[in-house]
Amino acid sequence: MGSVTLNKITKSFGDAEVIPPLDLTIEDGEFVVFVGPSGCGKSTLLRLIAGLEEASGGNVSIDGVDVTEISPAKRGLAMVFQSYALYPHMTVRKNIAFPLRMAKMPQAQQDAKVQAAATALNLTDYLDRKPGQLSGGQRQRVAIGRAIVREPAAFLFDEPLSNLDAALRVGMRLEIMELHAKLKTTMIYVTHDQVEAMTMADKIVVLRAGVIEQVGSPLELYHTPHNKFVAGFIGSPK
Numbered sequence: 001m002g003s004v005t006l007n008k009i010t011k012s013f014g015d016a017e018v019i020p021p022l023d024l025t026i027e028d029g030e031f032v033v034f035v036g037p038s039g040c041g042k043s044t045l046l047r048l049i050a051g052l053e054e055a056s057g058g059n060v061s062i063d064g065v066d067v068t069e070i071s072p073a074k075r076g077l078a079m080v081f082q083s084y085a086l087y088p089h090m091t092v093r094k095n096i097a098f099p100l101r102m103a104k105m106p107q108a109q110q111d112a113k114v115q116a117a118a119t120a121l122n123l124t125d126y127l128d129r130k131p132g133q134l135s136g137g138q139r140q141r142v143a144i145g146r147a148i149v150r151e152p153a154a155f156l157f158d159e160p161l162s163n164l165d166a167a168l169r170v171g172m173r174l175e176i177m178e179l180h181a182k183l184k185t186t187m188i189y190v191t192h193d194q195v196e197a198m199t200m201a202d203k204i205v206v207l208r209a210g211v212i213e214q215v216g217s218p219l220e221l222y223h224t225p226h227n228k229f230v231a232g233f234i235g236s237p238k
């Protein structure tokens, strides 16, 4: 399960209201992309869902349970950071198993989960290497593997491919989509890249200055943008 509901969620930093009261429902299993220009509040919104940012008002629910006051670790979500968040001195196996080791899971169970994640991510041949011996794309897959073993209700990605070169980015995009098809777990993906949004999303949330301009499928946004901002941003002819 992995539905997420935002109910009148707001966030201010000092006097600046970065997210005015905002409502949004994400269904279990959806691939949702938050898209919008730099500084529009995409990361803040994702961090509010993750619990890494405290809401100034409103509620976050996961599978119908209000988690607004619950710590990030207990929300059952996995934030996938960019690949540089790996531990350089640990092997791929140890990096992926890290959250399980922290939870003191029995070794045999850890091994089984690491193996399953490595298989899903085509990393079985690299388990004994260290991050420095991997390509950028492989490192990114290890970061995702570390999230997978926790079997989260949803994966949260904040511009996970922005460190990679253009060719690699296309490949990783496809791999993340493939992973979504395999796991069928809710994914919430932040990007400022329209192409990424249009090619990956079941549902796109277009943000401008913390306000949702439109929510819809890529085709809906393309064919029936609600305003010029959405049309311009999505590259719709209208």
Ligand code: ADP
Residues within 6 Å of the ligand: 013, 018, 036, 037, 038, 039, 040, 041, 042, 043, 044, 045
């Ligand atoms: P995006 O991810 O869409 O680029 P952010 O969510 O990072 O946008 O930021 C939205 C706005 O909130 C920006 O104006 C940014 O400067 C401001 N902001 C983000 N985090 C903080 C913070 N910790 N303190 C003050 N202002 C912040």
Ligand code: MG
Residues within 6 Å of the ligand: 042, 043, 044
């Ligand atoms: Mg951001």
